[in-house]
Amino acid sequence: MSEAPLLTVEHLTMRFGGLVAVDDVSFIAGDREITGVIGPNGAGKTTVFNCLTGFYKPTIGRLALNGARGQFLLEQMDGYLIAQRAGVARTFQNIRLFAGMSVLENLIVAQHNKLMHASGFTFGGLIGLPGYRRAEREAIEKSRFWLDRVGLTAMADWDAGNLPYGGQRRLEIARAMCTDPVILCLDEPAAGLNARESAELNQLLRSIRDEQKIGILLIEHDMSVVMGISDHIIVLDYGRKIADGTPTEIRNDPAVIRAYLGEAEEDDAMPTKGVGR
């Protein structure tokens, strides 16, 4: 973290009319680090993601990315260009796969821009230039690599919509990784997964961080995932940043316990109350 950080967010504010969804949030996310973003429902976590990935234009703020592909000011770029040029990949809270297309096709579509160049913007591909065939073979190999990583190789020719829920979550991560990102933004990847699947997810995310050498930004409700794998955690509440630090620091931060973990502990305590009655 001594050199320029991968992602620097400064004074990010997003207003929807009178509603301030994100209010003056600043944080940094380091390269080869997993940065967790937590907070109660409606805290503005997904809004931060949407600003980062170009789905919203922030009202105020600077989002500076300094990755392997160069330096970019994300707040000034069009949505699709952030993914195409700057290398920001994301997944969605409610899974957004191309459900009617096969698993493999989902991963090939993720490599669209590279293939588009190889096909000579369709003209070369139409007449069957060898360059395109080679590029397509490479794309298949990369897809196969990621399918092996997420354990979906045997289901590569299924319709993506027919995968079991956990498989769809993993496929979405594989699809995001096929764009060769410098930072991967995951919006609640463990939602709806059982304990074993979350443990596998932790493993996968750690290995992506270590082997692909990219930064990961992670929104998550599942504390076992966030606390277990994050190198660094940011806590949002009502659109403001209330804490920033390592998992141990966050766990002991009184503001966080009041805003977030306290409620979660109460939830956990519910069955005990029931027994006592």
Add this chain to the structure above:
Amino acid sequence: MQAVLASKAVNYSDAVDYRYIAKRAIGAGLVTLVLASLLVGIEAVSTNFGLEINTRYRAVFCASIGVAIVYFLSQLMHAGRPTPAVVGGLLMLVAFAILEWAYLQGLPLGDQLPFAAQVVNWAAALVPLSLVLRGAYIIYTQKAKGIVRTASQREAGFAVFYLKHNKLLGTLLIVFAIALPFMPFANRRLIDVATLVVTYIMLGWGLNIVVGLAGLLDLGYVAFYAVGAYTYAMLSTDVGLSFWFALPIAGAMSASFGLLLGFPVLRLRGDYLAIVTLGFGEMIRVILTNWWWFTGGPNGINNISRPSFFGLPFERDARPGVETFAQFFGLDYSPNQRVFFLYFLILAFALVTNFFTLRIRRLPIGRAWEALREDETACRALGINPRNTKLTAFAIGAMFAGMAGSFFAARQGFVSPESFVFLESAVILAIVVLGGLGTQIGVVLAAAVLIGMPEFFRQLQDYRMLAFGIGMVLIMIWRPGGILSHRDPTIFLNRGRAKT
């Protein structure tokens, strides 16, 4: 009498709730009675004394009772008792055969056929026939018990059959289409109808790129058809360009109109997009009607030159210095030569459209179209430019419409705004949707049904369109995803391995 027989035949077991089925069958009959008595039971005819009302209650009653019986039998069949369905269906077929025979012999008994129009009688006879075949199949395979297949299962079954014979069916259809003019039964009328059908197949394939692949609901597709037709008409009459030179210009012209429409509607999706494209289609027609000094207004443009065979015209008497097609090949002149030539021309165009689509589906742009149809937000997150992707789909779809349009102008020798009304857009869209969005062979079947059927059902006169509607409703009920709603992946990882 058949109802009595059927109820006797099924008394051998109490595992099936006959009262429930009978109640539902009577209900179905009553619903038919109510609907049909209003729709077809009353007919207004104009006589010398003014309008009079004819009733056709015999047909309505026959239809209602028939529906009740068939419903009862088919429900029994689904409940695992196929025998009464086979017996009842056979009885109905025998009765139909006797009546039909009597009708052909001119006997008075022949008047007892339930419907006035023969086509309807034959169509109605298909129902007990399918009942018998299904029942026999179930008896043969012995696996009827409790099998009620849902619509999606039926579609899957059909798709599996189709997949097995996919290539073969396609090749057979192409061979048939090429051989059609040389068949013994081919005549000028048949080829004319076939040319019309193939034109719509080409339009359907073109629209399939926009609606089926890219998922952009376009209700104004006929506008691009019109642009192509008028481009060729004007280039031919004002500039004197030949068909083959004007064709690419017309295609490019339509494509640029596609871009023109595409730009303002980039942000719209679904219903909103459909409404705007509908408006665009009407605008083009209104402009063609009102810009009279440029487009000829409602009178249209006539004397459009016909396409030639590599410069050899299809004419009886050649202009001096020009050799005709018949002279060059040493044939006798026949007007059929041009009809056949036009048929092969549009067939070639349509096949080019088809192969282009099949190929582009496997290229990045085609996959991006399909991804855009599935989820535009995810596409943006993957760095796909939604604007360019949508615009290319609009432009390429429009280009094929424009080429079909110039063919239309060349075939008719005359264009006017009346050929490009909204109904045309609706029919083309119906072909694509009923065929199954995104499938190529489904479009062929749907075009044959929707364009060919009204031509062959002319006997029904006014009720031709009702039959058209019934056909669409039946497809909706039985195959809600279209006749062939199957999508093959464009690329496989585990090809050749056992299917899971």
